[in-house]
Amino acid sequence: MKLFDRPGFPNPARIRIVLTEKGLDSEIEFVPVDLIAAEHKQRAFLEKNPVGVLPVLQLDDGTYVTECTAITEYLDNLDGDPRLTGRTPREKAMIHMMQRRAEAEVLDAVGHYFHYATPSLSAELRAFKSLDWEGREIWGRRERDRALAGMTTFDEVLQHRFFLAGDTFSMADITLFAGLMFADAAGLSATPELTALSSWRTRVSNLPSVKNRSGQAFEPEDLQRLGF
Ligand SMILES: N[C@@H](CCC(=O)N[C@@H](CS)C(=O)NCC(=O)O)C(=O)O
CATH class of the missing domain: 1.20.1050.10 (Glutathione S-transferase Yfyf (Class Pi); Chain A, domain 2)
Structure with missing residues (x-):
């Protein structure tokens, strides 16, 4: 999987915490996006997320998942124990x-x-x-x-x-x-x-x-x- 993000920014930080919580850091290729230079407003990025915000998770089948809550749900369920988003x-x-x-x-x-x-x-x-x-x-x-x-x-x-x-x-x-x-x-x-x-x-x-x-x-x- 790939994570398009920018270290330190608040929303990308949410997913970095999730990745560590779930022991998934080594499964991810981090792709930095230069938010301050507005790289996320260029066509190449908008094709991944038309809303033009970070982070974006790219799954191995090429699917792009955006919104921290959706990305968290996905990552949290991979091991069958969704303790960050709720088991019951x-x-x-x-x-x-x-x-x-x-x-x-x-x-x-x-x-x-x-x-x-x-x-x-x-x-x-x-x-x-x-x-x-x-x-x-x-x-x-x-x-x-x-x-x-x-x-x-x-x-x-x-x-x-x-x-x-x-x-x-x-x-x-x-x-x-x-x-x-x-x-x-x-x-x-x-x-x-x-x-x-x-x-x-x-x-x-x-x-x-x-x-x-x-x-x-x-x-x-x-x-x-x-x-x-
Ligand atoms: N609701 C979105 C919010 C994402 C968001 O606002 N990300 C910020 C970075 S912390 C961003 O990309 N801002 C760029 C902009 O507003 O142009 C999510 O949960 O992923």
Whole structure:
């Protein structure tokens, strides 16, 4: 299998954690895509994913799988023990629910803030985005507030649970972890008063699949190219 991605970026990081969790790192050929130079908006990449976002998993039969949730489901089921996406109907429902909430309320909200209310995109990338509409910064800042509210909501959830969807680490935790990585890079770090969220983050950071990564969004070289 091949994974088209960019190390350090939040969504690719989700799949890299999954690969390590499932012991699949050696099964994958990693193909780097230069997001900052907008390589993912060129025809060769759009043929793999018409939406023009990373990551993309190419299966051995040539099929392209996009969307982190779909890629995770696929990889998680290969060994017949889908512990990251749920083994029972109840687990599946809880993980799906919390994953979607983490994605919408934190990860995507941070992404919208970053894209629409900060000047942090490369010129190449800006050229491919519709960024010239009135009110985009206002909307971006609303998304920032939504992300911060999401963090508070998850702090409340984590006061009663060890991991987001129950007692075990799952795809929902991976999504929220990526959201917080992205939030740090966008200057939206969760406040220290959110103690349950902060303890959970330490717990996740210490997992072997996460520990050996920097836990930061973007490689130093990419941060520089993004103008940080
Ligand atoms: N919902 C998608 C989100 C993918 C995504 O937004 N990836 C980012 C990288 S972290 C990307 O490719 N952004 C490029 C862009 O927005 O132009 C997924 O789950 O895979």
